[in-house]
Amino acid sequence: MEKPFILHMLTTAKNLSPFDVNMAMDAGWVSAVPYINVEPSEVQGLVQDAIFSRSQKNLKRTAIFIGGRDTKQAMDMLRAAKHAMVPPFEVSVFADPSGAFTTAAGMVAAVERELMTKFNTTLEGKNILALGGTGPVGQAAAVIAAQAGAHVRIIGRQLERAQHIADMCSNEFGDGKITIEAGADADKAEYIKTADVVFATGAAGIELLSAELVASAPQLKVAADVNAVPPSGIAGVDAFHDGTPIQGSNSGAVGIGALAIGNIKYQAQNRLLKKMISTDKPVYLHFEHAFEVARTYIKSNI
Secondary structure, three states: OOOOOEEEEEOOOOOOOHHHHHHHHHHOOOEEEEEOOOOHHHHHHHHHHHHOOOOHHHHOOEEEEEOOOOHHHHHHHHHHHHHHOEOOEOOEEEEOHHHHHHHHHHHHHHHHHHHHHHHOOOOOOOEEEEEOOOOHHHHHHHHHHHHOOOEEEEEEOOHHHHHHHHHHHHHHHOOOOOOOEEEEHHHHHHHHHHOOEEEEOOOOOOOOEOHHHHHOOOOOOEEEEOOOOOOOOEOOOOOOOEEEEOOOOOOOOEEEOHHHHHHHHHHHHHHHHHHHHHOOOOOEEOHHHHHHHHHHHHHOOO
16 A cells, blocks of 8 residues: 655744645645644754654655745755755755745746846846845845846845845855845835846835836836735736736836736746655755746746
């Protein structure tokens, strides 16, 4: 009798995301077992309980998902999980805190598509503003875009916090191979003058880029907003926009809304969850892998 597919789902929060549970079950995991309020120091014990309770054959039907709300903490827990493995007793692990890694991957991949199809260019060398970028999605999107060759600036209400997050992203996620800059929200009218791309990744229901600022952006090409709750994070961009011209843009910019981004995010998360089922060799998945999958999905649908 074949053993069931079991996904052990770890979160530092008091609840596991129902979204992630649904995604796991729909991807083929028969059982999605929640572990809540997990302390990072507990990861090793949980992992080793999981790997030593099944034969090598049935470990292929076992994996670990890391949620939570903190991107650095999730990456630290992913590394701790990998370190806790005792080959050949080893399982796949996938980190996606608050869905931030797959959401960011979907957004950056969608922006890349619009740059190519509408403007015949790439992310390489583009100036990107990550508005509300101090949160999980903004952090991951900034790193992904910077790794693709863009010049990224994380914008926050407090410059000191934005600088701290930008430095963390450059050093912790980018291994020091990228340099992400920081800026204050009060200065975005100046930054928008040289922006090619805008990511709106702030809290739901808050307008981060006004119609006046959209109109004042002389080289803006693509603006992407992950907010589906009115008002839009970017004036003129609604949740259904998918490469739609932004009304009032003097540079001919196009917008990508939350539902268009969400579709790519869904595909990326689904495919990575399925990858853990189908792989013969354990994999350790995070934002870089989400971007690879999102890119592949988009290329197959252009």
